[in-house]
Amino acid sequence: MKSLLLGSTSAEQHGRYDTVESIITESLFNQMLKYSTDSQCPSNGFYTYNAFITAAQSFPGFGTTGNIVTRKRELAAFFGQTSHETTGRGWASAPDGPYAWGYCFIRERNQDVNYNYGLVGNALGLDLLSNPDLVATDAIISFQAAIWFWMTPQGNKPSCHDVITGNWQPSSIDRAAGRVPGYGVITNIINGGLECGHGPDSRVEDRIGFYKRYCDMLGIGYGRNLDCNNQRSF
Numbered sequence: 001m002k003s004l005l006l007g008s009t010s011a012e013q014h015g016r017y018d019t020v021e022s023i024i025t026e027s028l029f030n031q032m033l034k035y036s037t038d039s040q041c042p043s044n045g046f047y048t049y050n051a052f053i054t055a056a057q058s059f060p061g062f063g064t065t066g067n068i069v070t071r072k073r074e075l076a077a078f079f080g081q082t083s084h085e086t087t088g089r090g091w092a093s094a095p096d097g098p099y100a101w102g103y104c105f106i107r108e109r110n111q112d113v114n115y116n117y118g119l120v121g122n123a124l125g126l127d128l129l130s131n132p133d134l135v136a137t138d139a140i141i142s143f144q145a146a147i148w149f150w151m152t153p154q155g156n157k158p159s160c161h162d163v164i165t166g167n168w169q170p171s172s173i174d175r176a177a178g179r180v181p182g183y184g185v186i187t188n189i190i191n192g193g194l195e196c197g198h199g200p201d202s203r204v205e206d207r208i209g210f211y212k213r214y215c216d217m218l219g220i221g222y223g224r225n226l227d228c229n230n231q232r233s234f
Contacts, residue, residue: 075218
């Protein structure tokens, strides 16, 4: 089991981790989203491994950019953020802890986090403005919408992908606002107006908790600047 979760040095040296599915195996996916198939969760099996891999293959660079640690960290960060948005049991006494309950809901709990359905629909070749429920009824489209947001800069914000893969360099304005590379600025991109810049926030800590769990499962460190407590929002 340990070798399944962490991989082997020889495999990494021979370049076998150049696809998302070589890092996130079906077995690992099911461990990460352990309770997403639980009858207590409205999702109840909606999020499948095949849907995730199919969606991931639609976006070159997602989970395949940089060295093996960078690739794993991006996937841990993606699942960390999306797990927070869809978690179902955020309390310490939940079975296996609160961070085993990502992807419990199909619709995001935080309605302030909205994808632009017109833009994502155009990118995916779908009329999501007329039929936005496709995101909640087709798991491939649900993952594609999330990955599209992850990969696409939003206004004056960098993409989450560029941040976690080290391709974003903060400007002088960013630095003055406390926005520096790390997982924390991804939270700022997603929901900084509500969660960042006012000290500790339980929602930020929840995002970090999921991220750390997935980093541990992938056998990598967390990196620096995990929170956005002292960052002004974009």
